[in-house]
Amino acid sequence: MGTPWRAVLGAVLLGGAGQAVAVPPAHEALTRELAAIVADPGKPLSGLSVLAMRGGEVVYEGQSGRARIATNGAGADLPVTPRTMFRIASVSKMMTTLALMQLVERGDVSLDADASRYLGFTLRNPHFPDRVITLRQLLTHTSSLRDDAGYSFGAGTALQDVLVREPKAWAADRAPGSYFTYCNLGWGVIGTVMERVTGERFDRLMQRLLLAPLGLRGGYNPAAFSADELADTATLYRRRTTDTEVWNSAGPWIAQVDDYGVRPPVPPAGIDRYVVGTNATLFSPTGGLRISARDLGTVMRMLVDGGRHGGRQLLLPETLAQMFSAQWTYRDPASGDTLNGLYHSWGLGTQRFTDVAGRGNRLVDGAHFEAVGHLGEAYGLVATFAVDLARGDGMVTLIGGFGSDPERDPGSYSALTRAEERILTTLYRGAIAPAPHDPRL
Structure with a gap:
């Protein structure tokens, strides 16, 4: 797929060998437009890395801002580069699902099947003890589990203890399989x-x-990273305190996580005594x-290529x-919580962006x-991470931190933040949007 020019451009943007070619003026x-969004004096971003795919080929990569910011003489300023790795938050769920x-x-x-079969203990909502809970329900957020008791625990905690003994981990009014x-x-x-069965x-x-089959760097445990991987891991920032959570858009960037330019990662406490299959939240x-x-x-390219x-x-x-087909679709308030309109359709561990306006x-x-x-x-x-699998068009955007409270700058046409809207629309128009007379129109 893709034109010869697109293939050559993809090789250059990806650091391919060969003679350099000029970047198209568009x-x-x-690149300038994205950099201007990052450097917006009123609503700056600490750093940005993006990628666009069109027709199954990578046609654009761009970076702006800083992966690490020197603070009070500690650390050093480092720019975002194509090799910069970010802690990608819930996009990780889709990667976990690909392995599952x-x-x-x-x-x-x-x-x-009853997920209890794999866990070694009976997994039940105590309010609905006769209702089986399955991996499909877990993958589609319809299991009736809730985050009210937390979702990350130390090596000394068995997940079984939380799920069996903590009623706040469960919905009292929604049976498994009935509500998103x-x-x-x-x-x-x-x-x-996954740990228990393997x-x-x-x-x-x-x-x-x-990661290894796809030749990817990084992973779920920074303490096991190589020196090069650590050097390429971005610190995440806000201009917000970590304890009192007060925003100050005129103040300094404050490291929130992965501040490896100042101190190296340490293994999870008690990892040497961890019993595999008891609490994977550790990672x-x-x-x-x-x-x-x-x-x-x-x-993304592997997905567009049908898993190859x-x-x-x-x-x-x-x-x-099956993974990307609709497993849950919003019908009315009785069917699920859309989180202010953000969620309208779900696959197995994947969101379906159905282009709902407002x-x-x-x-x-x-x-x-x-x-x-x-x-x-x-x-x-x-x-x-969003891809149209039929057309082979997709976008990856990673924002490393906000300098102002994003909740005070909501999107104008979606449930996203305004910064996300600006970046996604700019990237789509500049790298993916069909040109006039494109046969795909």
Whole structure:
């Protein structure tokens, strides 16, 4: 797929060998526009890395701002580069799901079996003890689990104790399978299932099933990173205190997580005594993957190519079709919580961007762009992975931090922040939008 020019451009943008070619003027303008959004004096962003795919080929990569910011003489300023890895928050859920679906293909787990079979204890909502809970329900946020009791626990905590003894972990008024509520804890359960059926620690399992086969850098455990990977891991920032959570848009950038320019990562406490299959939240299957926009582009290309990468079939096309098909769709308030219009349709561990206007999940202004993928938001990071699998068009955007409160700058045409809207629409128009007379129109 793609024209010869697009293929050559993709090679250059991805650091391919060969003689350099000029960047098209449109992409020079796109780079300037994105940089201006990052440097907005009233609403700055600490850093940005983006990638655009058109017709199955990467046609643009761009970075702006800083991956690390020197503060009070500590650390050093480092720019965002194509190799910069960010903690991508909930986009990690989709990556975890890609590995889980390999276990489904192999028959190690079944989406519709009682998840208790894999956990080694009975998983039930205490308010609905007769209702079975399945991996499909966990993947579609319909399991009736809630985050009110937390969703990340230390090595000394068995997830079983939380799920069996903590009533706040469960909805009292919604039976399993009956209602959509976005829930991070479900991915702790999923990761623990993956550990139990394979006997492998979650971070290492993800390396074996997903990262290594695709040739990706990073992972779910920064303490195991190489020196080069650590040097390329961005710090996430806000101009907001970490304790009192007070914003000061005129103040300094405050590191929120991954401040490895100042201090190196340490292994999770008690990891040497951790019993595999008891609590995978230690590695955050829900949000802990560090990876670059470039490597997310590799994942996107694999999906567009029907699960193939480097001559290897990582996932079957029919598996991906199931993963991205509608498993839950919003009908009315009795069917689920859209989180102020953000969620309207869900696959297996993936969001479906159905281009709903208003306070909905529309990704770009003035164009129809339906896609599948996932959003992420944590510690200042805001991320988008969205791809139209039929056309091979997609976008990855990773914002490293906000200088002003994004909740005070809501989107104008969606439930996203205004900064996200500006970046996604600018990227789409500058790199993906069909030209006049394009046969795809």
